[in-house]
Amino acid sequence: MSDRAMRKLREGWRIQTRVIHALIIRELHTRFGRENIGFLWIMVEPLLFAGLVAIIWRFMKGPEEHGIGIIAFVVTGYIPITLFRHGVSRSVSIFVANSSLMYHRQVKILDFVLARFAIEVIGSMMAYVFIASILVLFDEFPIPAQPGLLVAGWMLYSLFTLSLCFMVAPLSEMSEVLEKFMPVVTYVMIPFSGLFTMASWLTPTMREYLLWSPFVNAMEMMRKGIWGGQITAYYNIWNPLACSLVASMLGLALCRHVRRTLTVE
Amino acid sequence: MIVCRNIYKSYKHGASRKQVLNNVNLSIAPGDRLALLGRNGAGKSTLIKLIGGVEMPTSGRITRGMSLSWPLGFAGGFQGSLTGYDNARFISRIYDRDYKDMKAFVEDFTEMGRQLAMPVKTYSSGMRARLAFALSLAIEFDCYLIDEIILVGDQNFQRKCQYELFEKRQDRTMILASHSTEVVRQFCNRAVIINQGHATDYTDVDHAVDLYSAL
Numbered sequence: 136m137s138d139r140a141m142r143k144l145r146e147g148w149r150i151q152t153r154v155i156h157a158l159i160i161r162e163l164h165t166r167f168g169r170e171n172i173g174f175l176w177i178m179v180e181p182l183l184f185a186g187l188v189a190i191i192w193r194f195m196k197g198p199e200e201h202g203i204g205i206i207a208f209v210v211t212g213y214i215p216i217t218l219f220r221h222g223v224s225r226s227v228s229i230f231v232a233n234s235s236l237m238y239h240r241q242v243k244i245l246d247f248v249l250a251r252f253a254i255e256v257i258g259s260m261m262a263y264v265f266i267a268s269i270l271v272l273f274d275e276f277p278i279p280a281q282p283g284l285l286v287a288g289w290m291l292y293s294l295f296t297l298s299l300c301f302m303v304a305p306l307s308e309m310s311e312v313l314e315k316f317m318p319v320v321t322y323v324m325i326p327f328s329g330l331f332t333m334a335s336w337l338t339p340t341m342r343e344y345l346l347w348s349p350f351v352n353a354m355e356m357m358r359k360g361i362w363g364g365q366i367t368a369y370y371n372i373w374n375p376l377a378c379s380l381v382a383s384m385l386g387l388a389l390c391r392h393v394r395r396t397l398t399v400e
Numbered sequence: 401m402i403v404c405r406n407i408y409k410s411y412k413h414g415a416s417r418k419q420v421l422n423n424v425n426l427s428i429a430p431g432d433r434l435a436l437l438g439r440n441g442a443g444k445s446t447l448i449k450l451i452g453g454v455e456m457p458t459s460g461r462i463t464r465g466m467s468l469s470w471p472l473g474f475a476g477g478f479q480g481s482l483t484g485y486d487n488a489r490f491i492s493r494i495y496d497r498d499y500k501d502m503k504a505f506v507e508d509f510t511e512m513g514r515q516l517a518m519p520v521k522t523y524s525s526g527m528r529a530r531l532a533f534a535l536s537l538a539i540e541f542d543c544y545l546i547d548e549i550i551l552v553g554d555q556n557f558q559r560k561c562q563y564e565l566f567e568k569r570q571d572r573t574m575i576l577a578s579h580s581t582e583v584v585r586q587f588c589n590r591a592v593i594i595n596q597g598h599a600t601d602y603t604d605v606d607h608a609v610d611l612y613s614a615l
Contacts, residue, residue: 150496157493165481238470238477239494240453395456398411399449400475 150241158242158250177258180221182266185213201336203362207276210266211358212330215289218259219296219328219350220321225251226300227307227314234399244394245387248304252297260289280363288356291375295349298379301386305393329354335367342369349375402428402451402468402543402573407460409446420446421457422597428573430466430542435584435605436577437612438594444577445473445547447594451575452545466542466573472532473547480521484512484531487520495539502538509534509560526553537564543573562587581609 163174172179189209196205226248230237233247270276279285307313325331329351334342345351352370359368407424410417420443428434436444449455451462452471470477478487488506492499507516510530520528529549536544544565553561565574566587578584584591584605591608593600595615602608 153496154494157490160493161479161482161486161490164486165479235476235478235480238452238454239491240468240470241494395458396412397455399454 151243151246154242154246155250155253158236158246159253162250162254177254178262178265181214181217181259181262184217185210185262185266188213201333201366203365204275204277207267207270207361208358210263210270210276211361212328212354214259214263214266215292215350215354215357216325216328216330218255218293219299219324221259222252222255222296222300223303223321224317225255226304227317229304230308230393230397234397237397237399244304244390244397245301248297248300248390252300256293263289277361277365279361280365281360283360285357285360287372288353288358288360288370291356291372291379292350292353294379295353295375295382298382298386301383302389305386305389308393308397309389324350327351333358333366334369346371346374349378401430401463401465402426403461403463403465404447404451405461405463407447407450407462408458409443409450409455410458419597421450421594421599424460424594424597424599426592426599426601428543428575430573431571432590433574433588434576435588435591435608436575436594437584437591437608438577439615442594443597444594445471447599448473448545448547448575448577469536469539469541469544471545471547472529472536473549474525474528474552477532478520478528481519483519484510484516484523487531488516488535491535491539497539502535505538506531506534509537509564511556526557529553530557533561533564537569541572543575544569546574546576546578548577548579581613585609 163177167174167176189206192205192209199205200208229247229251230244236242236247237244267276271278303313303317307317327345327348327350329345329348334345334351334355337345346369352372352374355368355370356372358366359370404424404426407421407426408419409421410419412418424447436447438444446455448471450457451464452468453462453464454471454476479490482490484506485503488502489499491497492502507513510516510527512527512530515523515527516531520531523531529552532549565572574588576584576588588605589603591602591605591612593602593608593612593615602611
């Protein structure tokens, strides 16, 4: 019996990975076409965004902030937040946009979310590696002191973003109001993303509040991974893990609920 | 064997609710060619979508003991902004079929030539039908779900479909929603009339067609 269940699970896994792969390619084609640099466009926007903001900050605030390079500091903050903002806004109305593909039974609604999110993650990680490599050449970015911690921070940040996408996708289906509020909410989220400051630069009370945010915890991990002993970081890996778990469970339950009533043209 | 047990389906819009299917029970054996008859809006397409798993019933259970095509109809199944080839490639990926074979079959069956390299949204409904049929015939299903679409093509396409579907694949199961009493009389061995949410099963197709015509 359990053997059969295992086989079914493996078969399901095989089908879903195939479907997600096909969806990613389809999405890249529809979004970027095949001309000029094609799918490399996925990293252009985070690159431009992080690059330009970094330059502006460099001229406004000087080369360093609290002893670390300001360009690297801004870049490490902005690329993850573009992942969050894009990931979430791409999840809005995602089921309607893809509804014609629901004619194929093996395509599950979660595949849409996973495929789009995968594109965003790949794009922002490519942008991160790309810009960091260039900055390292110009001595504006340190060689990561603890690469493992940097990767772990990225994974937690991505995981939490994904779990939010799982919630946003079905909620946008249930209420059109959400769609209108989404840009504002993601904007207001920026101060709670750990983008502008390290927790150690704040007063203890402020720090305590800010560390409730899973984003801040993951961001502190990433930056600690980059600067190592040069900075003090405050984080608790259980915060993003627990928040992701709760948000995913809620999101998956909502997806299941929405699928039952979804109308496909 | 496909079994629909106590299927209810209603759509909610704002405060109002429309009951489309009301306790439908149906079992389809391998080799059956079932016609779904009913007036516009009776729920034929809805039932096909439920059987195909595109939408979920409000309550009730559907078990599918064979491989089913996606509902072949005017809408659905394709991404309009992609070309016919891209759609074929997508479908070959998700159904795990070899794209080269599929491409060859599609080119041969649709006779659409260079049009296949154009976005699907530029296709006429007849061309969409050709593409949909070509892809689903290339994959080979046990059961085909056909929603009205068979009559949209030209003479040549209809002949091809009849040959590929009703002659070459005589052993397959088919569920066909159609208003063409001629096609139904000629090819189906069972008929179900859907009226006011209820489905009534007839083994005498001629009798069912006469009843349907009187609706």
